[in-house]
Amino acid sequence: MDDLRSRCETFVYDEAELLDDGRYEEWLDLFTEDAVYWLPLDTTRNHPRDALNIIYDDRHRLGDRVSRLRGGHAHSEDPLSSTQHLVGNLRLLPRNRIATLAASCTLGDDDVIISGRSVVVRCRRDEMDVLHARVSWVLTPRGNTFGIRVKRVDLMGAQQPLPMLTFLV
Amino acid sequence: MTVPDADGLAAMVRPDAVHRDAYKNPAVFALEMERIFKGTWVFVGHESEVANPGDYRTLRIGNEPVIFVRDDGGVLRVLVNRCRHRAATVCQWEAGNARSFRCEYHGWTYRADGRLVGVTHPDRYDDDLRDTRGLVSVAKVDSYRGLVFASFNPQVPELVDHLGPAAVEYLDRWLDHAGGRPLVAMAQAHRLIIPSNWKLQVENGLDGYHGGFVHRSFFNLMQARTGKSVRYASGLPTAQAKAFRHGHAAVDPETTSRQPLVNRIAVLPHATELLESMRKRVGDDIYEGLLAALPGPGINIGIFPNLQLIGIHLRRIEPVSVDRAVVSVRPLLLADGPPEFNELRMRYHELFYGPAGFGQPDDIEMFDRVDDGLADDTDNWLLFSRGITQETEDGEVRTGNVSDETPQRAQYREWVRLMTAGASAADG
Numbered sequence: 001m002d003d004l005r006s007r008c009e010t011f012v013y014d015e016a017e018l019l020d021d022g023r024y025e026e027w028l029d030l031f032t033e034d035a036v037y038w039l040p041l042d043t044t045r046n047h048p049r050d051a052l053n054i055i056y057d058d059r060h061r062l063g064d065r066v067s068r069l070r071g072g073h074a075h076s077e078d079p080l081s082s083t084q085h086l087v088g089n090l091r092l093l094p095r096n097r098i099a100t101l102a103a104s105c106t107l108g109d110d111d112v113i114i115s116g117r118s119v120v121v122r123c124r125r126d127e128m129d130v131l132h133a134r135v136s137w138v139l140t141p142r143g144n145t146f147g148i149r150v151k152r153v154d155l156m157g158a159q160q161p162l163p164m165l166t167f168l169v
Numbered sequence: 170m171t172v173p174d175a176d177g178l179a180a181m182v183r184p185d186a187v188h189r190d191a192y193k194n195p196a197v198f199a200l201e202m203e204r205i206f207k208g209t210w211v212f213v214g215h216e217s218e219v220a221n222p223g224d225y226r227t228l229r230i231g232n233e234p235v236i237f238v239r240d241d242g243g244v245l246r247v248l249v250n251r252c253r254h255r256a257a258t259v260c261q262w263e264a265g266n267a268r269s270f271r272c273e274y275h276g277w278t279y280r281a282d283g284r285l286v287g288v289t290h291p292d293r294y295d296d297d298l299r300d301t302r303g304l305v306s307v308a309k310v311d312s313y314r315g316l317v318f319a320s321f322n323p324q325v326p327e328l329v330d331h332l333g334p335a336a337v338e339y340l341d342r343w344l345d346h347a348g349g350r351p352l353v354a355m356a357q358a359h360r361l362i363i364p365s366n367w368k369l370q371v372e373n374g375l376d377g378y379h380g381g382f383v384h385r386s387f388f389n390l391m392q393a394r395t396g397k398s399v400r401y402a403s404g405l406p407t408a409q410a411k412a413f414r415h416g417h418a419a420v421d422p423e424t425t426s427r428q429p430l431v432n433r434i435a436v437l438p439h440a441t442e443l444l445e446s447m448r449k450r451v452g453d454d455i456y457e458g459l460l461a462a463l464p465g466p467g468i469n470i471g472i473f474p475n476l477q478l479i480g481i482h483l484r485r486i487e488p489v490s491v492d493r494a495v496v497s498v499r500p501l502l503l504a505d506g507p508p509e510f511n512e513l514r515m516r517y518h519e520l521f522y523g524p525a526g527f528g529q530p531d532d533i534e535m536f537d538r539v540d541d542g543l544a545d546d547t548d549n550w551l552l553f554s555r556g557i558t559q560e561t562e563d564g565e566v567r568t569g570n571v572s573d574e575t576p577q578r579a580q581y582r583e584w585v586r587l588m589t590a591g592a593s594a595a596d597g
Contacts, residue, residue, distance in 0.1 A: 039525065041357050049439070050508070052357040052500060052515050055525045058438040064390050068527060073386035076530035159263070161360040161495040164533060165525040 008114045008139060009090050011146050016085035016118075019168050024066045027168065032140060032147040036102065037062050039169060043134075043154040046103045054158060054165065065168070074166065081124040081167040087135065090116035101136050102150045111149065112139045118153075122167055129163050132156040172196040175589040182581045185554035189543050191584075192366040192551075198491035205474050205587045206231025207321040209415075210331050212476035212485055213237045213247055215354035215499070216315045223266040223281055229487055230319065235307060236260050236270070237317070240282035247310050247319040248283045253302040264356070270304070279304050313337070314344050315352070316476070316483075332472065333414035335566045339421075339470050343478050346466035348458055351504040354483065355515075358499035359523035363486075363533060365540035367494035370486050371580055373532055374477040375469055377410050377420040377571035378555065383535055387527045394436045397429070408571035410556075416473030416583025418576030423467040430464035437516040447509035459510050464517055471576060473583050481514055482522065492540060498522050498529070553577045 018027040031037070039054040048056045057065060068074045093113040098105055101113065115136040122129045138150035153169050155162075173181070173196065181188040181197075191197055211230050214237050218226055225238035227250060234250040236259075250258045252272035259270040259279060269286070271278045278287035283304040288294065309320040311328040318328055325331060332340070344352065363370055373379065381388070392398060408422040434440055448456040465481040477484040482498045489495060500518045502511040521528035556573025569575035 041359070049512055050515075052355055052359070053519055054359070054523055056438065056516070056519060060394075060436065061438060061520075064394070064436075064527070068386050068390060071386045071389060073389065074527075074531060075383065075386075076534040159357075159360070161362045162524040163362050163364075164530040166530045169525075 004112065005092055008092065008112055008137075008146070011139060012087055012090065012114065012116070012135075012137060015148070016087050020082075020084050022080070022082075024069060024168065028063060028066045030146075030148050031059060031062060031151075032142075032149050033059055035059050035062065035148055036105070036150050036152075037065075038102070038150065038152045039155060039158070039165070040152070041158055043158055046100045048102075049104065054155070054162070055153075055169075069166075069168075076164050076166040079124065081122050083123070083167055084121045086119040086121075087116055088118075090114060093136070098138070101152060102138065105138055105150050107138070108140055110141045112146075113137070114139060120169055124167075131165075131169065133169065172200070178588045179585050182585045183550070184578065185557055186550040186552050187581055189546065189549050189551070191581075192368065192540075193491065193543055195491045198366075198488070200588060202231035202488065204590070205584070206488070207233070208325075208587050208590070209322065209474065210309075210311075210318040210320045210325055210328055211474065212472060212483075213310075213317050213319050214485070215483055215501070216245060216312055216317055217353040217504075218264075218356070218499075219245065221266065223268055224264075225260065225267060225281070226264045227260055227262065228485075230307070230321065231488065233321070234258060235319070236304075237319075238267075238281050241268075241280070242282070244282065245310055245312065245317055246282060247307040248279075249305040249307065251305070252277055253285065253298075253304065259304070277302075313340065316340070316472075318476075331415060332417065333565065335411070336413040336417040336419075336470070336472065339411070339413075339419045339468065340472075340478070343466050343468055343470055347462040347503055347506075350506065352501040353504040355500050355502060358482075358497045359526075360495060360497045361524050361529065361533065363494040363496055363536055365492055365494070365536035367486055367488035368580075368584075369536040369539055370494060370496055371471065371474065371477075372577050373536070374479055374484060375410070375418045375420055375471045375576035375580070376574075377408065377422065377469075378574070379532075379535070383531050384528050386531070387521065390527065391429075391433055391436070395432045397432050405571065410560075410569045410571050410573045410575040412567040412575045412579030414565045416471075416580045418471045418473075418579050420469045420571055420576065422571055427461065427464065427467045430467055431460060433520065434460070434463055434513060434517065437513055437520065439516075440513065443509040443513055447507050450507050450509070459507070463510060463513055471580070473580055480522065481518055553581070 037057040038048045041052055045051050069077050093115050098107050118133050118135045120131040134154040136152045139146035140149050181191045219239040222241050225236050227236050236248045236250045238246050240246050250260050252259050254277050257272050257274040259272045269278050269280050276289035280286050283306050285299045285303045288298050307319040308323040411419045470478040475486040482500045485497045487495045553574040556569040560567050560569035560575050567575050
């Protein structure tokens, strides 16, 4: 169990490093074909499809999100934001928590739910934003590491007026 | 900066240009809150946001904190969110349902229609305050087909006259875009910080010139995903920009085709499965009509000063300070629509709008850049001359090419009218 936990922790730290190093294509490759990347507006929800979301990406739209950053015409990311993701308070959650986190996801036998808190600092031009969130991942074994089936980011103040979230949270 | 008089305010708007002071002078902003936001009709919300007695939403009209509420008798009210004792707000939530509003400072209680029904320990007052100290009701509240407006100015014309027949015709076209099926506002809305003067959003929502440039990355993505070429409205000779009375306006690329909008549906998450299921549910004929309605009417409408109908959403603009505003974009769904339709509508909206959409953030980036550029005072004028000699006039309606600044010129004519009408009354 400790080994699983430490492998999961290493994985999400590595994920944060890819984002903060601007290695977006490698980050995208972490996601499985059936992946969901979800920032709910209403963080009490367990299901993204019948609600308005800040982000509800399938793998295609997540790919579009990354390619928009690279295309050179996404003015809100020209120049690109730099970010720093600080991830902590990580713990593995029991499998039945999927019902409240992402009810549309059917867990595979070896899938793992890990959840924690993040502080995301974003810097662009002469401004700096700080976001706080609870982050949950559904990870599925892939070789000797994992793939991301669900990444759910519950922003603090998700329903308050927000700055642009054009970078990857 | 000095407080401008009526002549100074009028001089900020030329027929073809607007002075930077209109965007940068805090004294002008203070006058706008008084003379525009307390001088004319201001959009507060859709009646379906407060569908049941006691439902409320808090917002601001200019600087005024207000509660938009449906009272026990079903009447829509807009009440000032301020206790008549010592000014504390009586409602702390963005939205909810309440039988009454209680000021927790000294326990005064008001009903949803604003009546003061409870004063704690009243024996220390000589009079019964309940008759005279109800929450202040905003002078006028009226609605047009579910769009609710309020005005602090009891002298405003009737709402329908304020809107005028030409804007009403466009509103009808927009609101009937799903074949007349009733629309309902979502409880949820995207709310975004605008790091600039509020009028940049007013201008931009009716700007048919910028799309191909600001949203180039979006159009490139859609082209790559759908395999269909996307010609944006500003390159279309028959698409129109319209200006109506009182600064209301529309951009109308629908005179060409909505097909490019419908094409986007295919890229939405679960589109194939949802479209199939919807076709089975409603049958081929109704399906085709729903598909065409899904992306909305393809017309942008602006009701000056703070409402825009764009895509499938109602956009409400709230000024905060001279260089900050908040905009909310609230999608409309079909009240009794097939669930597949409404799910795809939400996905369609999320694609472009909201803080993480693929379109709206690029607009807001431009507002930020304008705000930075406005630091300059060597030029001082923002140019709005596009199409000025080529637009046509028919009664109170002006029509230009979709990329003309016909709407913006109308917005600033209304801005001058409101800003100087208040000034002359005050001076006289």
